[in-house]
Every structure is written in C-alpha cells, then in structure tokens.
Amino acid sequence: MPLLLQVLRDPAVAMDLRPLEWDLLLRQARRGVLLAKLAVLLEPWLDSIPPGPRHHLHAALLTAARQSKLAHWEVDRIRAALQPLGVEPILLKGTAYLMAGLPASQGRVFGDVDILVPKARIAEIEASLLAHGWNFQEELDAYDERYYREWMHEIPPLTHEDRGSSLDVHHTILPPSARIQVNTAALFEDTRELPTQRGVRVLAPVTMVLHSAAHLFHEGELEKGLRDLFDLDALLRDFGNDPAFWAALVPRAGVLGLTRPLFYALHYATRWLDTPVPADVMRAASANAPAWPSLMDACYDRALMPDHPSCDRAFTHSARMALYVRSHWLRMPFGLLAQHLGRKAWMRCQPTPEATGQA
Template identity: 40%
Template sequence: MVRAVSDARILARALADPGSVAEFDADGWTALLTMARAEQLIGTLAMRLDGLQMPDGVKAILADARAAAEHGRRAALWEAEMARRALSAVDCPVILLKGTAFVAAGLSAGQGRSIGDLDILVPRASLDAVEAALLAAGWEWVKPDPYDDVYYRRWMHELPPLIHRDRDRMIDVHHTILPLTARITPDAAALIDGSMALENGLRTLSHNGMLVHAAAHLFADGDLAGGLRNLWDIRCLVDEFGTDGQDAEAQRHGLSREVARSLRLVDALFAEGTARGADRLYIRRITARDGWGRPTRPITRLAFYVRSHWLRMPPAMLARHLWTKWRKG
C-alpha cells in the first residue's frame, strides 16, 4: 500500500527508483499515471518501469506509452531531417535543441521523452536566410498579428513560430536561449561555437551547454510549468556526463545561480538531498499535482507565473505589453 498522495514527489521517486512502485495500490498507480501524463513524463516513466511487476491494466497503459514515445521519436527525427534539407543551402550551423537534440544524439535524456515542436538554434546574422529557406520549403506563420510579429522580432530569442502546411509540425527558430529583454544575457556565439556535429550535419549543444540551456529555460524564463521533466533532463545529463567544466560554462552565460539551483533540486527530488530555503518554494511549485494529476497550489503557481513575466522584461515594458495584449483580447 502506498501512503496517501500529497504531490508529484511520488512521480519523481518512481523515476529515480523504479522499484518503489512495488508498494503501490490502485490509488497509487492512478496518481502516478495521471501525474506522469500531466507532466509529459508518461513515456519516460514507461521506459523506466519496463520489465517490472505491475497490474495488467498498468502494463497495457505503459506499453502504449512506450509505443507513442517511439512514434514521437521517429517523427521528431524526421522533422529535423526535413529542416536540414530545407536549410542545406544556407551557410550556417543548425543546432538542435531540447528533446530532438537528446534523441538525435542518442542520449539517456531522450529515452521515452515527450517531444513537441522542433527547436533549432542558428546565428542571429543568419535569421533572414533561414526564415526565407523555411518559408520556401512549406512552413507558414502561426501568428499573423502584426503586433506579435514585431514583438517576436524585436524582443524575443526566436522568430515567430512557423508550422508546416502539409505536416502540421511547428518549428521554433532561436538565435539565443533567453529573450533579449531578460535580465540575463547568455553568450549565444559561445554556445554555437561549442556545439557538436552529428553524422547528418546537424549539431547539438555541448553536454554542458545542454544543461545550461535546460536550467535557463526552467529558472530564468518560464513559470516552472513542466519543471519536473526539465529537472529529469538535467538529472540524466549529469548522470551520463558528469559536471566537469559546468561551473565555467554556467559562469560564461551568467547562469551560475540557475545551474546551481537546478543541481540542488535534482539532488532533492531524485536523490537523497534536502531542499532548504527558497529551494523549497521551487519544489512546492514543481510538484503541485494531486492524486488525479490535477494542478494544485494556485497561489504558488500564480506567484511563479508573475515571476516569469518579471524576469522576461522590465516593468514598464511588461505593463505596456500586457495592456496591449489585454486590449486585443
């Protein structure tokens, strides 16, 4: 029998210690599976629990999740190949990011991972050529609103999102890893220079660069939605490659605090560490799920949502942006 579920720490425990599910009753399995779906970790969980004893119904659900993750992996790699072909005539490095990078490089972080849009990083000087090549190859704008278009191009770390007219798959073209309005300015050129080539000519960030990017995305940009998945990515990267050179890489990009926090939270959630001070608030937000996978702790969620906007831009710009978006409905 598993004790009463209070939050998503049972999911973190199951990922780190698959044998812990042996004590689960029906309510425990329900909580675990619904949380994993909500956190987009069901495929990862299915891979981690493969081969263990479990109820037949759970076994079928996880088998389906593994099949879906494999389909997602193939689709992500195919979409990366389509982008490679579209950009083959553009003289610039094309660097895969996030989940597609993990599976393309065969990393443990990619095992069962949910993958959404294709994210790539290119030099800012090459944006016009990359944009033109993608449009010529069938991608189209998702955001036709002129304000959104100007906002992305002037202030964001990426072009407005594009979707392919036939395959219905989105691509996000980054030129750095944080918005230009953010309080932290990573060295995008250093990330690109340190990237590693794949056999097909595409590239990925260095292993330390991947960890820096994951920490930046989690703590210096967003509201921690999907934070458990990002922390699992970091845990896998650390387990596979260690942390040699990580301090210097984080310092180079002004992200020492964010990387250090990510490592502490990984230790607290997936190992034997104990969260202290402000780290406890981050864990409270990241694990805010009930036994049906529903979001909980609305005040904490709201606080981190407000924080995410505060980090993205100065107060006057934020007020103007929110006012404009509100007027547009």
C-alpha cells in the first residue's frame, strides 16, 4: 500500500516518518492532487511535524483557503450571468461540495467550476456566458465542434477572459453516445437550493453520490482517481448518517441507470478506505457487479493509486491503458469510436505549424 494511502487512512502514522519518507509522502500527495487533503488531516499535529514538510503542508492549506474564496466569487458571477434567463445552474463535483459546506470539501482542490443546465436552454446560456466574459479555451475545427455538440455531455470548455477561471457547462453527466444512458430528466428532479447562495443548486445527496461514482468509473485518465475515491468515501460517511440515504441509494441508481458505477463506488471505497456501507446495501449493489470482478480489481487497484513511480506495481501501465481503452469503449459505439480514434491518430501525424515554418 502506498505511503500516502497509509497516512490518509491513519494520519498518526506520519508522526513516525523519517525525512526521506516525508519527502516521498509529499511527492505522492502532489501527484495525487491530495496535498491539501493531507494537510487538513495532519493539521492537529502540524506543530510537531518537521519544519520542511510543515511549510509545504501550511502552504497547501493557504492555497485551499484562497481557492475557496475565489470559487465563491466565481459561482456568484455565474449566477449573475444566468439569473436574467431564469436559469438556476446546478453545481457539480468539487464546487458543489464546497458551496454546500460538505466534509468532502475539506482540502478538496479543483481546477474548474462544473455546472449542469437544461439542454434545451444551452444556446441562450452559452450566449449569456460569452457576453459576460467567458470564451472558449481554444478554437475548434468543424469536427471538434460536432464532437462536442452531438456526442458529448458538455459544450467546449470556457475560460473567463479577465479572471482566467475555467468553466465546464454540462447538460447531462455522461455522453449521449455512451453505452449507459442516463435518465437526465430524473437528475433535474432531485436538486436542492443552497441556503447561503440563492440562484444556484446542487444535486440531492443520493444523486450527488451517484454522479461522483459515474464520473470516476467512466474516466479513462485516473491521475486524480484516488482523490475522487476519497470524495466518495467522505460523501458516503456524511450522508450515511441518515438511514433514509442508504434505503434510497440502490433504487435511485436504477432510476438513473447508474447501477454498475454504484457497485464500483461501494466496492472500491470499502476495499481501500473501509467506508462503512450496510451489508444489505452492498448485497443489493453487488447484483450489478461485472462479469470479471477480479480482472477489474487488478486494473483499478493499480490505476487508482497516485501516478508516481513509487506507487507502481507490476503491470500498472497496462492496467491504466486498459481502463483508458475501456473508457472510450463506454463513451461511444464501435463505429463512432473507430472514426474518432482514427481521426485523432491522423491528426497526430500531421506536421505542426512550427515544424512547417508557418507559425
């Protein structure tokens, strides 16, 4: 088990670390985007930690606090841009945890704001955001435009021209071309208004967990996989204090079409983080286990660890590649996938403007 995971599971372990072990711990935490989370867990012992590591952990806490302030301002600006349209965006992932004041937000850093809005309103929402200073991160050709507009669950990523903040605008949580068809209408039926921020909403607890599961277990690039697994652990521990949450979890996964991602979420949270899941809920979720669970364990046990050489085991690269291919297989039907990957391979073979002297 990587040192980072040992310390995150039992922070007191850090008190016996030697200097080289501290160096390794911090490197693993940075690669796993978990340095601020580590700092939060070690905060009670911060004065006892050697000066070198303590400075890094203190800096991570300051960075997380600053990001929290910036995120609150960014959400307010998004709300202001969409309020004239009568649209209340639904916050997703890290921003939602932060704005809802959930334990999952403690030490949780994120690079962009994700919102969910009705697909029928996408054109006017996009126009309003563009008018308020957001622009597309890069110029897209006709194929990429079609890729986002027809096959993806979001419009092209946006960046604010003054603040440099990133915004992802989703109209559902998995691509419409995906093998799993999400009941998107049901997503919008299960939201909550934030008492501290009128005009924006978050998913209700059960649906929030299911979205987190779908996001993690359909991803092909898992550099942040362990962070996302800790998100699930924190959400399940928090919401699980209400027995009604557990009673609704598996049925709600059936309504949304997310029974397989829920199984993976509960299986790996309990396997790696000892997340307390009632036995009857685990049995019900296990009815949707994959046909080859040991093969998936072999892949995820490797790929969910931080992308640092010290965390690698035999066949780690192969496991990550297999899950990357699987993510594309889940995202598109075979014909569309072959066309898409073929075009990407062809584009990589084309000379860049710099190489041809046209820059």
